[in-house]
Amino acid sequence: MSQRFNEDVYKEEWQWQEGEYTVTRTTHWSAPGCHNGCGILAYTKDGKLVKVEGDPRAKYNRGRLCMKCLNMVENVNHPDRLKWPLLRDGEKGENKWKRISWDEAYEWIEKHYRQICEQYGPEYISVLVGTGRNCMWQPAMIGRVCFGTPNIGAGFQAGDACYQPRCNAQLVKCGDVTIMDASQMHPERENNPEWRIPEVIIIWGNEPLASNADGFYGHWIVDCMRLGSKLIVIDPALTWLAAKADIWLRMRPGTDAAIAMGMMRIILKEDLYDHEFVEKWCYGFEKLEEWVEEYTPEKVAEIAWLDKDLFIKATRMYANAKPGAIQWGVALDQQISAVDAAMIITDMMAITGNLDVPGGNIFVRYAYNSSKKYAFGVEALAPGMLDKRYGLDFSPMHATGYSNIANTDKLFHALETGEPYPIKMLWVHGTNPISCMGTDATRVYRAFKKANALMVVVDVFMTATAIAFADLVLPAAMSVERDSFRSWFQPLRTITKCTDDYYECKSDETIAFELAKRLNPGYVAKYSNVKEMLSDFIYEDGQGVHYSYEELQHKVNDWWEWDYTYKKYEKGLLRADGKPGFVTPTGLYEVTPVLFDIWGFPEPKHYEPPESPYSQPELFKEYPFVFSSGNRGFATFHSEYRQMPSMREFQPQPLMFINPEAAAELGLVEGDWAWIENMRGKCKLKVKFNKGLDKRVIQAQHGWWFPEREGAYPTLFGTFDSNPNNLTTQGEVGPTTYGAPVKCTICKVYKVTPENDESVTPNVVKGGHTYVSK
Amino acid sequence: MSANDNKKYGLLIDYEFCTGCHTCEIACKKEHNLDHGYFGISCLSDGPRQNPDGSWEWNYVPVPSSLCDLCADRVNMGKLPTCVHHCQAGIISYGPVEELVKEIKKSTMVLFSR
Numbered sequence: 001m002s003q004r005f006n007e008d009v010y011k012e013e014w015q016w017q018e019g020e021y022t023v024t025r026t027t028h029w030s031a032p033g034c035h036n037g038c039g040i041l042a043y044t045k046d047g048k049l050v051k052v053e054g055d056p057r058a059k060y061n062r063g064r065l066c067m068k069c070l071n072m073v074e075n076v077n078h079p080d081r082l083k084w085p086l087l088r089d090g091e092k093g094e095n096k097w098k099r100i101s102w103d104e105a106y107e108w109i110e111k112h113y114r115q116i117c118e119q120y121g122p123e124y125i126s127v128l129v130g131t132g133r134n135c136m137w138q139p140a141m142i143g144r145v146c147f148g149t150p151n152i153g154a155g156f157q158a159g160d161a162c163y164q165p166r167c168n169a170q171l172v173k174c175g176d177v178t179i180m181d182a183s184q185m186h187p188e189r190e191n192n193p194e195w196r197i198p199e200v201i202i203i204w205g206n207e208p209l210a211s212n213a214d215g216f217y218g219h220w221i222v223d224c225m226r227l228g229s230k231l232i233v234i235d236p237a238l239t240w241l242a243a244k245a246d247i248w249l250r251m252r253p254g255t256d257a258a259i260a261m262g263m264m265r266i267i268l269k270e271d272l273y274d275h276e277f278v279e280k281w282c283y284g285f286e287k288l289e290e291w292v293e294e295y296t297p298e299k300v301a302e303i304a305w306l307d308k309d310l311f312i313k314a315t316r317m318y319a320n321a322k323p324g325a326i327q328w329g330v331a332l333d334q335q336i337s338a339v340d341a342a343m344i345i346t347d348m349m350a351i352t353g354n355l356d357v358p359g360g361n362i363f364v365r366y367a368y369n370s371s372k373k374y375a376f377g378v379e380a381l382a383p384g385m386l387d388k389r390y391g392l393d394f395s396p397m398h399a400t401g402y403s404n405i406a407n408t409d410k411l412f413h414a415l416e417t418g419e420p421y422p423i424k425m426l427w428v429h430g431t432n433p434i435s436c437m438g439t440d441a442t443r444v445y446r447a448f449k450k451a452n453a454l455m456v457v458v459d460v461f462m463t464a465t466a467i468a469f470a471d472l473v474l475p476a477a478m479s480v481e482r483d484s485f486r487s488w489f490q491p492l493r494t495i496t497k498c499t500d501d502y503y504e505c506k507s508d509e510t511i512a513f514e515l516a517k518r519l520n521p522g523y524v525a526k527y528s529n530v531k532e533m534l535s536d537f538i539y540e541d542g543q544g545v546h547y548s549y550e551e552l553q554h555k556v557n558d559w560w561e562w563d564y565t566y567k568k569y570e571k572g573l574l575r576a577d578g579k580p581g582f583v584t585p586t587g588l589y590e591v592t593p594v595l596f597d598i599w600g601f602p603e604p605k606h607y608e609p610p611e612s613p614y615s616q617p618e619l620f621k622e623y624p625f626v627f628s629s630g631n632r633g634f635a636t637f638h639s640e641y642r643q644m645p646s647m648r649e650f651q652p653q654p655l656m657f658i659n660p661e662a663a664a665e666l667g668l669v670e671g672d673w674a675w676i677e678n679m680r681g682k683c684k685l686k687v688k689f690n691k692g693l694d695k696r697v698i699q700a701q702h703g704w705w706f707p708e709r710e711g712a713y714p715t716l717f718g719t720f721d722s723n724p725n726n727l728t729t730q731g732e733v734g735p736t737t738y739g740a741p742v743k744c745t746i747c748k749v750y751k752v753t754p755e756n757d758e759s760v761t762p763n764v765v766k767g768g769h770t771y772v773s774k
Numbered sequence: 775m776s777a778n779d780n781k782k783y784g785l786l787i788d789y790e791f792c793t794g795c796h797t798c799e800i801a802c803k804k805e806h807n808l809d810h811g812y813f814g815i816s817c818l819s820d821g822p823r824q825n826p827d828g829s830w831e832w833n834y835v836p837v838p839s840s841l842c843d844l845c846a847d848r849v850n851m852g853k854l855p856t857c858v859h860h861c862q863a864g865i866i867s868y869g870p871v872e873e874l875v876k877e878i879k880k881s882t883m884v885l886f887s888r
Binding site for chain 1: 791792794795796797798800801803804810815818821822823830831832837851852853854856858859860861862863864865866867868878
C-alpha cells in the first residue's frame with residue numbers, strides 16, 4: 001500500500017471487533033497453497049469467514065495481497081471441498097466413496113500399518129509430499145514419527161528439481177542458504193539504517209511476481225525498482241520484468257550453467273572481484289579459473305543463444321554494482337546442470353563481495369531456528385532405519401545423511417519395479433503427482449497402477465491421483481481453520497484458527513498429532529493437545545522462543561535478530577562453535593567444496609540437456625522446438641485453484657506461449673488450441689503469443705486439470721489432456737543426482753483440428769499413451 | 775479523510791510500476807460483490823511491443839469503471855479504497871483531486887476523478 005493506513009481502524013491487537021465482525025490478525029500460507037506467508041485480517045462472523053483484507057501492520061506484505069488471498073472466502077466455502085473421511089466403496093477409478101468417521105479412518109490406517117510392519121517393516125510405507133507449503137513437517141512427522149519409515153519423498157519430480165539443487169549447492173559451499181536482501185529481514189524494512197538499495201538485481205530463472213517462490217514475495221522487486229534498482233533479467237521469455245529491465249538476456253532453456261561460467265570468466269579476467277574476501281575467506285579459489293576457462297563469451301553466446309555484447313555488458317553491470325543482488329528461481333533446478341549453475345552463481349555472489357551484505361544476497365535461516373520441515377522426526381526413527389532409505393547406493397548426498405529424505409528418483413524406481421523392495425502403502429499428503437509434480441506423468445500413472453499399493457490421500461479437494469489410486473481420503477483444513485505457525489525465514493508468524501471447523505476437516509497438525517497418539521504415543525505423551533505440541537516446536541529444545549504458542553498468536557509476528565544481522569561469518573554467528581567463518585569442513589567459503597571431493601562429484605560444467613538441438617540433432621528435425629513448461633499465472637498455484645470461478649475468470653484455460661512468427665508458420669493464431677508433442681506424449685493448450693520468445697522455444701503452463709469435468713474413469717478430470725509433464729522425463733538427473741531437464745526438452749507443435757482432437761486421458765487410463773503409436 | 779466534504783475525489787495511478795497482477799480487479803469485485811464479467815476497475819495491457827531503439831514497451835494501466843464508487847463505505851469507515859489498500863505494486867493513491875494533482879511528477883501518472 002502506498003498510502004498511510006488508519007491506525008485506529010487497523011489495530012495492533014491480535015483480535016478485535018469491527019461492527020458485527022471479529023477481526024483476527026493471522027498469516028495465510030496454506031491450504032490453499034502459496035509459498036508466501038502474508039499477514040491477513042480474517043473477518044469472521046458466527047464462526048465463518050466473511051472476508052479477508054491484507055494486514056497493513058504485517059511488514060512482510062504491508063497490507064498488500066494477491067488475488068488468491070482476496071478470494072479466500074470462495075476457497076473456504078467451496079462446495080466441492082472434502083468434508084469428511086472417505087473410504088473407497090467401489091473399484092479404483094469409479095470415484096465411489098463411503099463416508100466414515102475419523103475413528104474408523106484411524107483404525108483403518110492402524111490396521112494396515114500394523115499388518116505391513118509385521119509382515120515387512122515400516123520402510124515398506126512411503127510418504128509423498130508436495131511443494132513447500134505448510135505441509136512439510138506434518139507429513140514428515142506422520143512418516144517418521146507415526147509410521148517409523150525413512151522413506152519420505154516428493155511427488156515424483158525427477159531430480160528433486162525444485163529448490164533442492166540450489167539449496168544443496170549453497171550448503172556444501174558455505175553451510176547456509178542465501179536470499180536476496182530487499183530489506184525483508186528488518187522489522188522497519190527500508191528504514192533500517194544499515195540496509196542498502198540493491199544497485200543491480202539479476203532476476204534469474206523465475207518470474208517472481210507470479211511465483212513468489214522460496215520465501216520471497218515477488219513484488220519486493222518492484223519496491224526496489226521504485227527506489228532505483230536496475231534489473232538484469234535472464235529468461236527465455238519476455239516477462240513484464242524483462243520489458244522493464246536495463247538488460248534482458250534472452251537465453252536458451254537449460255543453459256544457465258554455461259551462462260554462469262561465462263560470467264565468472266569475465267569477472268576473473270577483468271578483475272572485477274573482491275580480493276579481500278577471496279584472500280580472507282575463500283578455499284580453493286584457484287580452481288575457479290580452470291573451470292571457467294573454456295567458457296569464452298563467444299562460446300557462451302553460441303551455447304545459450306545470447307547476444308554476446310549484451311552478455312558481457314550484463315556481467316560487468318552486476319560485478320560493478322555495490323551492492324548487487326541475485327533473485328534466482330526454479331528454472332535453474334530444472335536441468336541436469338542445476339547444481340553446477342547454482343554453485344557458480346553462488347561463487348559470483350561471494351567473490352563480488354555481495355555475500356551477507358546489505359542489499360546483496362544474505363544468509364537466512366528459519367526464524368528462531370524453529371525449523372520444522374522435511375527433516376522432521378529423524379531422531380524418532382529406529383536405529384539403522386535411516387540406512388534403509390531408497391537410493392542410498394545411488395546418491396552419496398543421501399547416503400552420508402546430507403539429505404535425510406529418500407532419493408525421489410529411487411523411490412519412484414521402487415514404485416515402478418518393486419526393487420530393492422516394494423512399496424506396500426503410500427501416504428500422499430498435499431500432492432497430486434499425476435496432475436502436477438510428477439514428471440513423465442503417464443509413466444507415473446502406470447507405475448502407481450502396477451504397484452497397486454494401499455494409498456491414503458490427505459487433501460482439500462478430490463484429486464485425480466486420489467480417484468485413480470486411493471483407498472482412503474482424508475479432508476484437510478484450510479489455513480484459517482488451523483492453529484499453526486510459519487518460521488520459514490523472517491518473521492516467526494502465527495497461523496491462528498479463526499473460524500469453526502469446516503464439517504469434519506482436520507488440520508494437518510491435528511492429523512499428525514492424533515495419529516502419533518495411536519501409533520507412537522511416547523513421542524507425544526507430554527502434549528495434551530496440538531497447541532502444547534506447537535509451543536514445544538517453536539521452543540525447539542531451547543534454541544527457539546521461550547514463550548508459548550498462544551503467546552505467538554497474540555504477538556502475531558516476531559522478528560529474529562540473527563536474520564537481520566549482516567556479515568554473520570565475521571561475527572561468529574554461523575558456526576556452532578561461535579568462531580568466525582562458515583559452516584564447512586574448512587570453516588571457509590569453499591569454492592572447491594571438500595565434500596564434493598569426498599563424494600566424488602565432477603567439477604562444475606555445462607551439460608547439454610539430454611534432448612536438445614545439439615544433443616539430439618536428428619530428433620530435433622522432427623521436434624524442432626525447445627520445450628519449457630512451468631509458466632506461472634497470478635490466479636493459480638501449481639495445480640490449485642482450478643475449481644474457483646473467480647480465478648478461472650482470469651485464467652480460464654491452460655496456455656502455451658509461442659513467438660507469433662513461429663505460430664504463423666504453423667497456421668496458428670491466438671486462441672487456437674494446439675498440440676505439443678514429443679517422443680513420450682502430447683498435451684493440448686491454448687495458443688498465446690509472446691513476441692519476445694525465441695522462435696525456437698515453446699513455453700507452457702503446468703498443473704492444469706479440469707474439476708468441471710467428470711472425476712471417474714475414464715475422464716479423470718481430463719488430467720492428462722493438458723499436462724506438459726506428458727513430455728518430460730523420469731530418471732535423467734545431474735551428476736549429484738539433483739536437477740532434471742524438466743524445462744528443457746524438445747517438442748513439435750500443431751493445430752488441434754476436428755480430425756485430430758481427442759481427450760487423451762481415457763487412452764492413458766486404459767493403459768495406453770497420450771499419442772497413438774505409429 | 776472523508777468523501778463527504780464536497781471535494782472531488784479520485785485515484786492517482788503511477789502505471790510505470792503496474793505489474794498487471796489483477797489484485798485491484800479482484801479486490802474490487804469482492805468488495806462490491808460483482809459477478810463474472812463485471813469490473814469496477816479493469817487492468818488494461820498496452821504492449822508488449824518493441825520500440826525503434828529495440829527497447830520493450832509493456833504497460834498495464836488500471837482503469838476505474840462506472841461501477842467504481844471509490845469504496846464509499848470503506849472510506850466512511852476510515853479505510854482506503856480496497857484497490858489502493860491491496861495493490862501489490864503500491865501504485866494507486868486516493869485523495870482529493872486537487873491534492874493528488876500536485877503529486878503528478880512524471881509522465882507515467884494518470885489521474886481518474888469520480
